[in-house]
Amino acid sequence: MIYLPPLRRYLLPAIIFVTLIISYRALPVPTSLPSFVLHPAPANPQGIHVPISGLQDPLPIANASYNHLSPPNRYYYSYDKTEKTFKDSSNPALWRPELDPSLETLFTCPTEVNRYTGHLRLPDIVQNISQIPPGSLKPESRVFWNPTVIALPYWSDNQYLVVSRIVTDGNHQENVLCEANVCYVGSGEDARPREKPCTQDDLRHVGPGGGMRCASLPVTLSVPPTPAERCEGKFMPYVDIPGFHDPRIFWSGKGEPLMMVNTQSRYACFGLWIIDLRTLHSSLQKLLTSSPSRPSLGPLKSYPTLTELTRNPADTRSQIEKNWFLFFPSSGESYIHYDLSDPQGGFRGRTFAKLLGNGLTTTNLTDPLEQPCLRDLTDAEEPDKMKRGGTWHQATNSLRLVLCHRFDFDCKEKPENTVFFAIVHRKFPNWLKLPLRYERYFMVWSATPPFEMLGISQHPILMGNETASGWSASENWSDDPANDKIVAMTKKTAANATEPYGGKDYWAYFTYTVSISYAWGRQPRVAKDGGDEAEDMHVGYLDDEVLLAIGVDDKGQAFSRVEAGDLVQCLRACTGRNGNKGEGG
Template identity: 25%
Template sequence: MRVRELRRLVLLVIPLLLLLYTGFLCLDTQPPGSYYQVKNWIRGKLYSSYSVLELRPSASSDIDDDVNKSGGLFLPNPNETHVELFSLSTPDKKYFRLRFGDRLAINPNIIPHPLLENTWVMIAQQHDPLDATHIQFVELACDATFDESKSELHCLFPPIALPIAPTGLGNCKDELEYFNLNVGPHDARVFYGPRASFVVYGSNSHETCFGQWIQDFRVLMNWESGTEGQEQESFFKLGTELRRPGPYSATEKNWFVFWDVDGQMYAHHDVAPRRVFAKLNADGSAGPDLAPLAAEAGDKRCLDEYMPKPGPEDESIHQATNSLSVTMCRRYESDCRPSDANTFLFTIFQHKTFHRFHSVYEPYVMAFRRRLPFQVYGMSRKPLWIHGRERAGETRSQMFYVTSVSWKASGQKYHGYLDDVLFLGFGIEDQEAAGIDVLASDLLAGLGLCSEILRQ
C-alpha cells in the first residue's frame, strides 16, 4: 500500500516540478535551477528584508522597462550614472577580498586595531551556504593584515566567535513565527564612537519580533574598557536592547548611533519614508522623535529633492552603515579647524531593488549637522559604484551591499578630514566579504547640498 501511494505522489510531484522549471525559464535567462538563484529569491523575500510586505513576487510583465525607469539596474557606464570609487591599495584599483581563514563570511566590518599598527579587526557573519535552517547565527572576529601580493585583508589567526549572548524568544507571529527559533546575532555593525567601540546587532526582541541590540565591543574582545566613569560610553557592558519612538515594525534592522558635538548619543532608526531619530539613554530607551524638528528646518524639501524614489513594487530604501564625523577640509591646511559650519555626520544608505529573482543595492551618502535638530546637510546626487563590481548582461549587475564605514588609520576613531582614508566593508551576492579603501573626499564627492534647494 505504501509503495502504491508513493508512486502516486511521484506522479503528482514530477509534473509540478516541470511546471516550476518552465516558469523559471520564462522569467529569467540565468540558470533557472541554480542553488543561488533560488536562495537569493528566498533571502530577498524573507531573510534579507525581514519584511512581510515583500512576500510577493513582482507582477510586472515589462520588468526591464520598469527597472530602467526606476534607475535600478541599467548601467551603460558607471562614470555617467554613478560616483565610481577606486582603491588606494590595490594595483588595479579594484576592491579586495576579506579572508577569514577557511570560514565563509558575509556582512563585514573593518576597524583599526586599538593597539597594533598596520593591523585591523575584521568582523563578519559566519555563512554556511548549505545550512537551510538559518537558526544558529555567529559573528566571527580576527586581527587582520593586508597582503599586497594577493590584494586581500586576511586573518592572522583563525577567527573566533564573538561571545554575544542569545536574547531569548521573540514575539514573532504568523509569517515570521520561525524567527522565534533564532539563536545569536544577525548583521552586526562594529564601529568606533568618539572614545569606545561598539557593536549593534539584530536579535530576538522584547518589544517586537526582531529588534536591535548594542554592546561595548571591548568587552567582547577582552580589551581594556578604558575609563571607569559614568560617561555614556562606559554603558552597554552587557547586550542592551535599543528602543525607538513608536510604532515598531515587526522586524527592525540596521539602526545606527551617532554623537553630537557634546558627546551625547542618539539612535537613528529610519531614513525613509521619513527620518526617525531620538536621544539614546543608558538603558537603551529612547526619547521622543526629533525628526519633525529637522523637517521644519528644511529636511522635507531636501529629502524630496535628493532621496532616490523607489519603484511601486519590490523596491525600498534601507539604512546600511554606522555613522562617522568629517570636517570638510584637509587636515594639514592651516585654516582647517572643525566647527559647526564645516563638520558633519554622515552615513551610507541604500536603494534596494528586487527584480527577476535578484537583488541590487545602490549606496548613497547622507550627511547631516552635528547639533540639534540634526538637519540634513547634503546627499549623494548619484549612487556609489565600487570599482570591480561587474555587470551580468546589459541590464543586471552584481549585488554589492555596503555594511560598514570606518577610518583606516591606526588610532583614528569617529572623526576625520577629507584627506583621510576610509575603509568600506561590503558583501557580494550573499557569498563573500570584501572591502575598499578610499579618500573621504572621493566618497563625499558630488553631494547635493540642501542649502541649494532651500534657496530656490
C-alpha cells in the same frame, strides 16, 4: 615636686596653644593671600542629568520597558541651539539650511557618470578579506560573509578588527571575530604605513590584488540569548533561531568599541541590541588601557552587557527592526537614527532620537518642518526599466567628518564645517522579486541641532572594479580598454572566495556595504601625538581614507579604501524646511 591631677596637666599646653592661635589671627593678612571663602553650592545640573524628582515636568515612567516618555523639549540638547536657516527669496515659504562656504565641496561633481548605468565610478578597487591566518594548516570549509570592520588605535600590533557572519543552514546564526592586517602588491609606493608586502601564501588567499587577512584564527562571538516577545504570522519560525545576525561594529564618541546586532526582541520579534566589544574580546580592554601617549583605564563602558535599543513611543515599533545607526555630536551624547524619509510619502518619514541611557530614548527629534530629501520617479515616470522598483534603506554606521584637509592648519574644526555621513542603499529586485543589486549612496547631515539633512549623492557610487548588475559588460565599462587590467588585478584564486560571475567582465557583480570606518595609519595633526587615540577614531578629514567593508553575493567579503572627500562629492542638496506646514505639520 609639683603634682597636677591627670586632667590639669594638659592645662598649660592648652593655654599656650590658644595664645599662639590668637596671636596669629592678629597678624595683618597679606594682600596676595585672599581670605578663605566658602564656595557657593554648585548649580543644579541641566539636561537629562536633572533628578526626576526635581523636574518641573516630571517624567511619568511607570514601566520603563513599554511606557517611557521623553523629557520636555528644553532637555533635548545640552548646548545652545542657534538659528541656522535663511529664507529662499524664490519661494518665501521655503527655508533652506544656511551652509558654511566649506560645505560647497560637497556639491561639486568633478567626475562624469557612466552614460548607460548612471553610476559614478571611483578609481579605488575592491580587495578581498580572508579569515584564514598565515601558517594555517587546517583546510577551511566555512564560508564567511557580511564583514564589518573597524581600525584599531595606532599602538596596536594589528591594524583592523573584523567581525564576519558564517553561512549556516539557516537554523542558527554564527559570527566570528579576528584581528587583521593588509598586505600590498607591487613596489610599495602606494603602501600605507606599516603595511607589509604580500607573500605567495597571502596571494593564494586574498588574490593578486592584495588584501586583508586575519592575523590569528577567528574566534566565535557569543552573546546571551534574548527572548522574542511577539513573532506572529510569517515571523513565527524566527522565535527559536539561536544566535545574532547583521552585526555592525563602530567607535563611539567616547572611544568605546561597540557592536550593534539583530536578535530576538523583548518588545517585538527582532530588535537591535548593543554591547561593548571589550566584554567579548578581552584583548581590546588591554589595548585601550595601554596608550603610550595618554595612559588611562580606557573609556567607561556605556553598554557592558547586551542592551536593547528602543523606539519611543512604543506604538511606533515594528515586529522586525533593523538598519538603525548611532551618531555622536560630542563625547557624552548619542543619538540613534531610525528611518529615512520615504520618497513616496510613507507614514514615518525621517526619524531620530536621543539616547537617554539603558537603551531608552526620547521621541522623534526631527525638525517637523524638514522636507524629505529622498526622491524617486514613479515607475510610470522612469524611462529606464532597470531603475524602476527601487526601495531605500539605511546600510552602515555613521562617521563624523571635518571639511578640512588634515594638515591645513588654517582650517579649524568648528560646528559649521563638521558633518556626519553614512551609506544608504537603494535595492532593486529582479523579475522574481529577489535582490538584483544594491546601489550605494551617501547621505550627509549637520553635526549640530536640529541635525538637518544637507544632501545625498546625486548618483550611485561604484568602485573601480565593481559591476552594476542588470547592464552588460560593455555598458558597465563603456568599452574601457583598461578593463582587462582591472580584472587581472582582482581575479580571485582562493577556493572559498567569490569567483567572477559569468566571466571576467562581471567581477563583484552583487555587492553591498556593511560598515564604514576611518582607515588605519592616519598621521597625527600634532607631531607629539603618535596617532589616533580611541576617542578620535570616529572623526576624520577630507583627505583621510575611509574603509568600506563590503559583502559579495552573501558568500564573500571584501573592502575598499577611499578618501572621504571623494565619497561625499557630487551631492544633491536637500530641500530644507517648509514654512507653510506650521509647527504641527
